[in-house]
Amino acid sequence: MKHIQDILELELKEEVNKLQRCSGGSINDVIECQTNNFHVALKLNEVEKFPKMFEKEVEGLNLLSLTPFRIPKILKQGYFQKWSYLILEFINDKGTSYSNEKLGENLAKMHLITSQYFGLEYDNYIGSIPQQNSVKKSWSSFYLEMRLQPLVKICFDQNKLHKSDIRLFEKFYLELDKIIPKEVPALLHGDLWKGNIISDEYAEPVLIDPAVYYGHREMDLSMLLLFGSISEQTIETYNDIFPLEKNWKERTDIHQLYPLLVHLTLFGESYLKPIQGIVGKYT
Numbered sequence: 001m002k003h004i005q006d007i008l009e010l011e012l013k014e015e016v017n018k019l020q021r022c023s024g025g026s027i028n029d030v031i032e033c034q035t036n037n038f039h040v041a042l043k044l045n046e047v048e049k050f051p052k053m054f055e056k057e058v059e060g061l062n063l064l065s066l067t068p069f070r071i072p073k074i075l076k077q078g079y080f081q082k083w084s085y086l087i088l089e090f091i092n093d094k095g096t097s098y099s100n101e102k103l104g105e106n107l108a109k110m111h112l113i114t115s116q117y118f119g120l121e122y123d124n125y126i127g128s129i130p131q132q133n134s135v136k137k138s139w140s141s142f143y144l145e146m147r148l149q150p151l152v153k154i155c156f157d158q159n160k161l162h163k164s165d166i167r168l169f170e171k172f173y174l175e176l177d178k179i180i181p182k183e184v185p186a187l188l189h190g191d192l193w194k195g196n197i198i199s200d201e202y203a204e205p206v207l208i209d210p211a212v213y214y215g216h217r218e219m220d221l222s223m224l225l226l227f228g229s230i231s232e233q234t235i236e237t238y239n240d241i242f243p244l245e246k247n248w249k250e251r252t253d254i255h256q257l258y259p260l261l262v263h264l265t266l267f268g269e270s271y272l273k274p275i276q277g278i279v280g281k282y283t
Contacts, residue, residue, distance in 0.1 A: 011076040027128045043086040054086040056124035060210030067110040070206045093198035098205040104237030111186040115214040118142035118185045126211040139216045140177040151261035171283040181245045185214035192220040193227040222255035253278045
């Protein structure tokens, strides 16, 4: 733990009074730290393991700070010996539920922040997987070339997908442009599952661990539904501000393919059957 104290005392210029590991840090070590004047979260990893991961996280948090959501304040990002680190404001998620109405309002307003193109000017990460963001004019092209195809290749190379799966995906790709309604590129969190939305002391939703880019707004909502649920109050409030296209819930499985492929890559074959079911449904 000495390197942790060294980093904190170097950056905060104060003696550390408390260090406590936080649960749930499967990619990075996350440590709650206190000094006389600071209460922070230190995220830590080896420099060579995930190059520039925290730099990309800082850029993502800065982009999300343009939205109505509360975002953890960034104190420092840097390098120390073999370590890469990010020091953030510590937000104590007490397990209290955030306002569903506020979540819907903030999501709609975030998705109203738009761009000319789908993608982003830099690549980043989703979890521990590098995420390509080269810009495209159409969502179907971006989703195909920057999201589905790269992970399908990785899964095939890992022997988690087979030639029969690849043939189905190739048929599925031809259907994408026909199924998904055209929309303006919207600012997305990019990895919006319930674990990346915490509640602050005012029951306000707080976003963490971004994988930002400009994409189809149904991506964020589909991911929320994949690993949890969305309350009717959230959807009603969202629709009051930025009405969703008709039958959006019927398309969520299409946009859930990407996070399912991420999980197939990282965690294995328990995610294969849902993927095969979705692709088979449209081919």
